[in-house]
Amino acid sequence: MNQPNPGLPSTHHRRVACSFRDNLLRQIFQISLTSLNQLKNDVASRLQELALSLALKCLSFDFVGTSIDESSEEFETVQIPSSWRPLLEDSSTLQIFFDYYVITKAPLSKEALECLVRLASVRRSLFTNDGTRSKFLAHLMTGTKEILQTGQGLADHDNYHEYCRLLGRFRVNCLLSELVNVEGYSDWIQLVAEFTLKSLQSWQWASSSVYYLLGLWSRLVTSVPYLKGDAPSLLDEFVPKITEGFITSRFNSVQAGFPDDPSENPLDNVELLQDQLDCFPHLCRFQYESSGFYIINIMEPILQSYTEIVRLQTFANSELSIIEAKLTWIVHIIAVILKIKQSTGCSVEAQEVLDAELSARVLQLINITDSGLHSQRYGELSKQRLDRAILIFFQHFRRSYVGDQAVHSSKLYARLSELLGLHDHLLLLNVIVGKIATNLKCYTESEEVIDHTLSLFLELASGYMTGKLLLKLDTVKFMIANHTREHFCFLEEDRCSRSRTTFYYTIGWLIFMEDSPLKFRSSMQPLLQVFLSLESTLDSMFRADTVKYALVGLMRDLRGIAMATSSRKSYGLLFDWLYPAHMPLLLKGITHWTDTPEVTTPLLKFMAEFVLNKAQRLTFDSSSPNGILLFREVSKLLVAYGTRILSLPNPADIYAYKYKGIWISLTILTRALAGNYVNFGVFELYGDRALSDALDIALKMTLSIPLADVLAFQKLTKAYFSFLEVLFSNHMSFILNLDTATFTHIVGSLESALKGLDSNISSQCASAVDNLAAFYFNNITMGEAPTSPAAINLARHIADCPTLFPQILKTLVELVLFEECSNQWSLSRPILSLILISEQIFTDLKAQILASQPADQQQRLAACFDKLMADVTRSLDSKNRDKFTQNLTVFRHEFRVK
Template identity: 65%
Template sequence: MYSCGESHEVLDAEISACVLQLVNISDSGIHNKRYEDVSKQRFDRAILTFLQHLRRCYIGDQVVLSSKQLYTRLSELLGLHDHLLLINVIVGKITTNLKYYTKCKELIDHTLTLFLEMASGSMTGKLLLKLDIVQHIILNHNREQFPFLENWECFRSRTTLYYTFGMLVFMEDSQLKFKSSVEPFLQVFGRLNSTPDALFQSDAVKYAFIGLMRDLRGIAMATNSRRTYGFLFDWLYPAHMPILLKSLAHYADAPEVATPLLKFVAELVLNKSQRLTFDSSSPNGILLFREVSKLIVAYGSRILPLPNKADMYTSKYKGISICLIILERALSGNFVNFGIFELYGDRALFDALDITIKLMLSIPLGDIFAFRKVAASYFTFLETLFNGHLSFVLNLDKTALMLIVESLELGIKDLSEKISSQCASAIDNLATFYFNNLTVGFISEFPELFSRILRTLFEVVILEDRGNQWTHSSAILSMILISKELFANTKAQILASYPPDRHQTLSLCFDKLMEDVKISLDSKNRGKFSKNLTRFKSEFCVK
């Protein structure tokens, strides 16, 4: 007689045995020819869903010890006495799906999701590496093993597959194993490098390159430490970087090629888990940024003069948006000392910033806000630019600088708290720079623009309940301290928008706002002003 918990495990084992037997039947005999049938696709998706839940409940070193009844019963029914044998059966189903489904993207993606979930777990990942079938496919990932790799509709799925492979390869932490696993990529690089320029734009070359970029992006996503990132970087640089530059020269105006390339580069410069922390004596950070600069300049200089098309997002904006992401990640990644470029007369930083600003300004403000992904990358880049590279910003011509600052004003009003905070932070950095270094300059040349910005900041604080008041508070204080006249004008404009009978009360609120606030932008003074602003908001809004 089983206890309640034990009886459930036995029932789960019996149900699982039935499902696994169905898997064996459905992938053999006459059913082996039915992978194009919708009915079989639906059946296999149901199987995958079941296997996902089975894995979460019963596979792993922690659960196998507490699931003895399940494995005892599975052993009786199918001979599966532990989770390693069960994983082997599940992986067999995964490889069968990836081998025989060539056109059903939904099922391929579902299968890859299960595979990725298993590889992501520290326990299940190590168990996968014990299986001969997994070791085989890691070293033989080609179109014979996975025909869907050649299907254009499934090209996006390649990234997930190679992300999974990468996680498994890097789990072994062996440079030799890594080099063996990327051997098939060397063959693709070899074919691309040997292709004459006249034939480089053929469909065969184009598809090969797109696939390669999607595959390598997956591998790059899987590097989560300095060591594993070093495996990839040392293999990639300098041998394989020239083909990326050559491809942009041929395909900058072809989004289906340029986008996967740029997304790969964006992943390559993302310093997650501090994986891009190079040794102090290593030039790799500088070398990586120089390559990134070349790629951005190559893309930007070719895309800018192209005529506009009906679908501006696909033809231009998406690529520009990814370039902004690339440069923002490179600037904020802390893997290179940018002072070195100016010190040695290297134009890599200047050229990258220069072409990126031109790309930004080529997009009308209305389109930036209309396409939310563009807006997200645009304002994230501006926040980073105003935080660490204000000297470059202030050397822009006045028209360009005014357009950028006007976009920050509009961004402060944006419903996205993240964008609003980024814009307030950029304004704060600009005003802080003037407070610490200058008495006159761009801000004094455009008093109306900055008066509008300060008023906008106040209005957002007064009229809206947001979770980012601290960021707005810092920007408001910085702007107040750089110009008493700017504050006085803004105060007068805000009071004028209220009935005269409230002016005296509201004016008193403004006076209290600066109580005990010093002419300083240190953290203590900012904290005092923020408290005053909270009180200001409460009293100002009282009817």
């Protein structure tokens, strides 16, 4: 039921599914309910199993066509049609599934709970009025309460998990104000609280289920401000216990040891950690004073033990790992509390004071994590987890209390000043940057810590206010002047090589923020030394490993600096520093290391960044030849790489060793051709082969890859079609001067990608086809006998392959008529150009499409076709194109109406 047929388009499947939903599904569900009632006494029969399974299938139907994943545990409201209202308002419908839960064993009892989960999620508007909805809700609460009172079936793990999901569904569309007014609410909420606490105590058994319960409690406490009337919610009594139970369960999990699979340990798995902590801050802030001081009281003795260990020479590694794991959990919990603000509980000022109290404990911890015995533990996983938690704390603290988006909180800083002497943003930033610098100096083995540290550093540097403040700090001044491997050990490590780009992106951002050419040149001294060393290396020594690592590191560093140039002035500083003195090294590197993608990839990626004209940064003076000179360097680099890579035999890992370099090369050339900083007519005018050589080698590289492979690798696909779009837009004569076989291969590849799922790529292909068809229309259809070599060549190509344009037009029209296309505007442009080339082609296509439709529809559809060209003239000006696009939209709508 509701399974798509692979042979049919999604729109057809949806029409069938809607018809089935409207005409048959309710009756089928009714049959399942009748069967369940009649089979109640037929214990453990196959018919019971089938009836329950049928009911679940009906309730799991994709009612609104959102293609929900039925295996997923996450879905929101179930959009049951209004015609089902009498069934849902009949109390026997809910009751039959509660009954089946009681009379059956797993896995049938679990299916009964699954049906209840879906019924608990039905949309609020389905019910006739608030009274009928209240009865439904009361029935759900009574049923779940009875299960809690008897505990029946909950010893089975699958039942237990599904029951937690059922309680969790109360949060989706039940308001606290509705729950408290249901008779028996106080008993129900007490039983749910006790069940939640038991689940937290049995954390090993219930670890994947308890978060549905925490989600329910989180929703209840966030609804408190909207609670009216005198009915007590009783949350004040239970929520603090649940908060404490959660923290205790985290400590117990640490004491019991970590799972063998790191992906199952939330301290090593970001998504799992987020799942566990998402709802928790709302619970903490509900009774923030008691929760806050509870956290402080359990943290202080652990912090005291950790402080005392600093002075020891040795300490049992297993014990210290447990202390670090407990501290890690506390830091994560404090970080996630700082992530949100909540209006319930206590006043904003009181919350800020408590935020300061908790933050002060983490800041105290930071003072000792890199001292004494702890400074010898950077290789230990528990120490790395703790430092990652501290970085997350800094991120949340910064967003709330430091920098551009933060409100300057007098209460928080006043309390931090009393506790630690930190009275403003700058002093706190100094603490954060101090930790960043320590991590970058001391960590050499943990890519995760380095990457997380650099992410925080970049976040600080790229904020307008925090970036300016950073420049005042001595630590940052030192980093800008001394970014070498002697001071930052991770730069030495090959495994952290990719992190260098982020590091230098941040350094570059800070350098260019100062807007000082002198500062830029002095800051680039460490990189200049590497350049000079590599440039003085003899060719015979250039294949040494030391040269390889130095060259790779330099290219990653330069790419980071280039990424940071966001203005004409900053880009000019880097361009003048590199050109012409240091560009020959890039050519030398590519020629010596063509067969080694570890070298060529970062080198080509640097060049791809360097030629990208983002924010119009590549804008040279009108008298400057720099744009042309830069393109000549691009041409030399691509020719050197392309000729060598094509001469090498195809390796086993063809993507890594060949295709990756080719797609980056195509990206370089595409960006240079589309950057609008080179007048390409200059090259032919003065007999300079830079442009034609670059285009020739790029074409040879693309033709060396089978079309199936082009379409199989996403990044290669994107680069290939972006390149073709630029060629058809700005270098049509190059395409038209190719032999017919190559021309038809390239145009055929455009047609193949039009049918693909990626709307961006199909839009690029549509643009390329439109440019080609418009050229034909303007120069051949509307012109006199073609005189230019390009027009003569195109006429010859089309004469040799007369089905080329009709086939593309057929593909485009079928896409618009029969598929769900999000880029209809883009597809409409080439359709008009192709129709205007030859109206006979369009007439033949119309006859084909009409013949494929039911006979009783053909007359109506023929009239739709006639309207398509209404008020459309034989021209490709913008106004006429827009008129055709409007007509096509109406045509598509009318054609698809059944």
